[in-house]
Amino acid sequence: MTRTRDLDVVVYGASGFVGRLTAEYLARHAPDGTRIGLAGRSRERLERVRESLPGASAWPILIADADDPDSLTALAKSTHVxxxxxxxxxxxxxxxxxxxxxxxxxxxxxxxxxxxxxxxxDRFHNVAVASGARIVHSCGVDSIPSDLGVHVLHQQVSADGEGDLTDTTLVVSAFRGGVSGGTVDSMRNLVDTVKVDRHARRIAAGPYSLSPDLAAEPDLGRQSDFEMVKGSDIAPGLGGRTAPFVMGSTNTRVVRRSNSLRKWAYGRTFRYREVMSVGQSALSPVFAAGVSAGLGALMAGLAFGPTRYLLDRVLPAPGEGPSEKTRRTGHFTMDLYTTTSTGARYAARVRAQGDPGYAATAVMLGESALALAFDGERLPAAAGVLTPATAIGDALVDRLRAAGFEISVRRT
Incomplete structure (x- = not known):
């Protein structure tokens, strides 16, 4: 990459909980000579963050505010990422x-x-295509394991000459970590929006709501995000019953956008869903029903004033996060199962140590930024509003493997 700007990477929101973790990851793992800046509203808070980071004493601080468009333009002009x-x-x-x-x-x-x-x-894909910018949303536990998991499945199936992907399911096999205050706040905002906006409700419910061309998407029938699925319906030998996965409604749409942006390279009959394992005992149907009911109750509670008030008192607030021990001892394992158009079966696994929404997410976000900054020749030839797989692809797979992630594929 030709370094034509003052900085390589700027972390905006560096004084927030996940922002600090991401800045710390970059301080410890970015290549020597990487020019990194910290940005946000408060110089004092950013200076405290900088003082806590190893080798960051010379990192510049940039003042930018979401309510000040000119400050955001100046921020964008100062850096490559x-x-x-x-x-x-x-x-x-x-x-x-x-x-x-x-x-x-x-x-x-x-x-x-x-x-x-x-x-x-809708507003900025074509603008980014014209400028050459890669706008890459969902570069944490939502939705990198999902998007890259399907990406590597597709690569292996194609290499083996086994046709297209058809029915594909991600199973959250293990997930241990704290609850993100930012995720909860995003849920609050979604509930508030869809309560009053019928068009927003339709977008949120549509399986292809992030598609570049909705009319061109295949009609594959009902695709639900909140199903309780038998393990044996997913893959032979997989027991028990699974519950809905709370972030499946986002991840599935990101993966489907990747397929569409790639001109349906995964297949025109590619169906994708995400679920969560609740064990394989005889009680798994009871546990699955309990999880499903709990998710429904949470969303209903956030939509109703009196229960929202009570939930707000116990749920984490934005900027809050788990202890260092919880971040260190957390982990996740996500297994993806697919059947190809030739009848072959494959499975992929994405697994990492560290609290999924914090420690592991800081790695995923940090490595995404470093890949965009330094891996230009290995990145897909694309611009616009993209996904992790279509914007970064193999470069990110290799970086995450080098950072200790398991991203593997096998024929079953």
Whole structure:
């Protein structure tokens, strides 16, 4: 990459919980000579973060505010890549997307917000294509394991000459970590929006709501995000019953967008869903029903004033996060199962140590930014509002493997 700007990477929101973790990851793992800046509203808070980071004493501080479009434009002009952890993105993120798309600056975030993704596509995809910017949403646990898991499945199936992917299911086999205050705040914002906006409800419910061309998508019948599925219906030998996965409604749409952006390379009959394992005992149907009911109750509670007030008192607030021990001892394992158009069966696994929404996400977001900054010749030839697989692809797979992630594929 030709270094034509003052900085390589800027972390916007660096004084927030995940922003600090991402800045710390970059301080420890970015190549020597990487020019990194910290950005946000408060110079004092950013200076405290900088003082806590190894080898970061010379990192510049940039003052930028979501309510000040000119400051965001100046931020985008200063760097090759912006990493932002400032959410909910539907409230605070769209003007930074605008600035990066206009200035040809690559962009990554942690958004798990379908409505924000749709607005970003509609308003700024063509702008980013014209400038050459890669706008890459969902570069954390939502939705890198999903998107890269299907990416490597597709690669192996293609290499083996086994046709296209058809029915494909991600199973969250293990997931241990704290609850993200930012994720909860995004859920609040979604509930508030769909309560009053019928068009937003339709977008949120549509299986192809992030598609570049909805009319061109295949009609594969009902595709639900909240099913309780028998393990044996997913893959032979997989027992028990699975429950809905809370982030499946975002991840599935990101994966389907990847397929569409690749001209349906995964297949025109590619069906994708995500579920969560609740064990394989005789009680798994009871546990699955309990999880499903709990998710429904949470969303209903956030939509109803009196219960929302009570939930807000116990759920984590934005900027809060788990202890260092919880971040260190957390982990996740996600297994993907597919059947190809020739009848062959494959499985992929994406697994990492560290709290999924914090420690592991800081790795995924940090490595996404470094790949955009330094792996130009290995990146797909694409620009616009993209996905992790279509914007970064193999370069990110290799980086995450080098960082200790398992990303593997096998024929079953």
């Amino acid at each position: 912006v990493v932002t952890t400032v959410g909910p993105y539907a409230k605070y993120g769209i003007d930074l997307v605008r600035a990066c798309a206009e200035e040809g600056t690559d962009y990554t975030d942690l958004s798990g917000e379908v409505l924000f993704g749709r607005e970003s596509i």
